[in-house]
Amino acid sequence: MNNSKWLALVFGTMLVLLLAWLRGDDGTIPQTVRNLTFDQYQRSLPREKSSQPVRVIDIDEASLAKIGQFPWPRSEFAKLVDELKELGVAAIVFDVVFSEPDRLSPHRVLAQNGFKKWLKKSKINQTELALEDNDLLFAKSMAQAPVILAFGANDSAARAHPLLKSGFAFKGNSTLKALNSFERVTDLVPVLEKAASGIGSISVAPNTGLDAVRTYPLMWVKGKKPYPSLVMESLRVAQGASTFIIQGAPHTKEIVESIRIGAITVPTTRSGEMWMYYSKPDPDLYISAVQLLRGDDKTKQALREKLQGHIVFIGTSATGLFDIKNTPLGDSVPGVSIHAQALDQILSQTFLSRPDWTDGIEIILVFVIGLLIVLAAVFLSPGKSLLLGAFWAAGLMAGSWIAFKDYHILFDATYPLVAGLLVHFAMTAYRFLVTDRQARYVRTAFSRYVSPDVLVDIEKNPSALKLGGDTRELTIMFVDIRNFTPLSENLTPQELVAFLNKLLGDLSVCVTQEKGTIDKYIGDSIMAFWNAPLDVEDHEKRAVNAALKMRKTLEELNRTDAFGFRKNRHGFDDIAIGIGINTGQACVGNLGSQERFDYSIVGDAVNVAARVESTCKQVGMDILVSASTAKALDDFALLDAGDLTLKGKSEKQKIFTVVGDEQVKKKQAFSELVADHAVAITTRTKKKKRQLLEEAKKRSREVAPQLLTFYERLIERI
DSSP: OOHHHHHHHHHHHHHHHHHHHHHHHTOHHHHHHHHHHHHHHHHHSOBOOOOOSEEEEEEOHHHHHHHOSSSOOHHHHHHHHHHHHHTTOSEEEEOSOOOSOOTTSHHHHHTSTTHHHHHHHSOOOHHHHHHOOHHHHHHHHHHTSOEEEEEOBOTTSSBOOOOOOSEEEEESSOOGGGSEEOSOBOOOOHHHHHHOSEEEEOOSSTTOTTSBOOEEEOEEEETTEEEEBHHHHHHHHHHTOOEEEEEEOTTOSSOEEEEEETTEEEEOOTTSEEEOOOBOOOGGGEEEHHHHHSOOHHHHHHHHHHHTTOEEEEEEOOGGGTOEEEOTTSOEEEHHHHHHHHHHHHHHTOOBBOOTHHHHHHHHHHHHHHHHHHHHHHHSOHHHHHHHHHHHHHHHHHHHHHHHHHHOBOOOOHHHHHHHHHHHHHHHHHIIIIIHHHHHHHHHHHTTTSOHHHHHHHHHOGGGOOTTOEEEEEEEEEEEETTHHHHHHTSOHHHHHHHHHHHHHHHHHHHHHTTOEEEEEETTEEEEEESOSSOOTTHHHHHHHHHHHHHHHHHHHHHTTTTOTTTTTOOOOOOOEEEEEEEEEEEEEEEEOSSSEEEEEESHHHHHHHHHHHTHHHHTOSEEEEHHHHTTOTTSEEEEEEEEOOTTOSSOEEEEEEEEOHHHHHSHHHHHHHHHHHHHHHOOOHHHHHHHHHHHHHHHTTTOTTHHHHHHHHHHHO
8 A cells, every 4th residue: 555545544534533522522513413403303203192181271362362461460360270270180380480479469559659549539448458469369279279380590580499399319329410500590479489389490491592492401400409390390299299209320420310200200311301302283282361261161161171180381372471482393382382292291201312322322433434434535436435425324314213213212323424524525635635646647647658457557556656767678669651651642631630540549559458558659650668657467478469459450441441542542552560579678757858758768679679660661571579579479470580680780680570379370381381481591502591481482371471572572681
């Protein structure tokens, strides 16, 4: 594995560790994304509607229009309590904080300036009127009924402790430190607080603000005293229970596992909250307060069936009273609806949970999936890496949805997914900017010269390249078009370019198919070589195979009039080429200036290959190889063309002509020709040699017709 890939792995691993640490820190962004995902789950699959004994007496717009603006006189609430008690409700829960005495009580009205003077002139008995106190009336009614009042946390209030009406017991470790806490609460009117059967917190969630209410605190703590929520206190009063049992985790004081009251157990978060699982808003849950306060006997009797044995919340949905909350379902509902939903959920025993192990699994998934994406990005193509990432993403989302749908477990797949996506794009960018920079350079530099297979090998192992220059053994080929000058004189420039593009293009394919490298096109010639930029096994054989393919390709082009010479009646004979091949040491690399260079080769071996090609005309064959190449061609049909003087060389060089491949070599006619040819070449007497070559010429007709010209030229040269 090359250094660039190691660097990519280190970069990706560091990024994954950072993302895993951020998940462990669990800041605002991960929490927000997680909550929005869980909200979407609830919207897709809200809690099923259940027929639990829960109702809401709604101080709605109709009630305000009939009875008057809020707050109402406490005498109206006293009447409401009396009516509900008469209808046989199990508990009456006020989602209203009675923090101040009723300003509409008669004795308070009498105390207003100017009102006493008016009363003196009237015949009203001021003493009797003064005795009527709305708070006392309300307290008397409350004392005869199971009423739960609400207190609200208020850090600026004067009072530190509300009146505690219930008992508490801890099972396991004390969990006071785990519960949500408050510093001070709003005062309740003492006479009302004393008369109530229960008192609970009205707060639906700490620091909710405009956000959706996703959890419901079942218990609060002040100092060393726990305090119940409005819902838990209503369950206690309705069951006639006295003590809450708080179950703590076995080995720590900072985790609440569940809270039990009477026959009901509620699983909680570590801080004593319940995950809210909302059902769709149900209009049948609400009964307008005006029906009880101003309704006739028939109306009240009809309400008995709806209210008897129920826990009844009294709250308001009127817009002007500003008690509106948001839910994960996207609804804006009265605050009293949150309490009613929480109670309905508890009674139906349908709970959502987010066990502590989910955090650990999610962090592990960030790490594991992140590393898998890093490995895929380093060793696979971007497309395959993205495909694998999509597969893992689909699996994660499916697992998260199944956990919610079938097991009501809140398992967050979004952070691992987002982290994986960030890793994928970061690795893609890193690969493009850093890792693949060399690969792009190599592809740009070599795509014109080598086959796609060789290019892939180069990209896999770019360290094998020495682009500055490398001396190595190469097999070099030169290809030249015969009689090109008269051909070019009789063709238009457009026809000449089309001819060259067709011929040189098809011949070049033969080179790249055999893992050769195109060096350059020199007018009507091709220069190619083997065994660079990467090692090519049997490069001599591959070069000769490419030459034989060129021979067949040219025969087919001539046969089919691919150049249109016969069709256009140019009168040209078939196109012929000459191919020269030599093997030897040469320097290969990027040659030129810093601004302009080519990947090419230089050396004496190159010159020899060019001279071998130029002797094709003299020898009368289209493919010639040097002795250094021929020694590696045991599987090919070769004939000794004799010792020839190459231009620029002082000594003669032995040259061989390539007759054909292994199939040609196996033919009996060729074996006999080789035997005759060998005798003729080694014979010293000129006359005898000429005679033997004439006989070999006759036999060559059975092997390859083009050998006739070869032997004619050979006879001429002796």
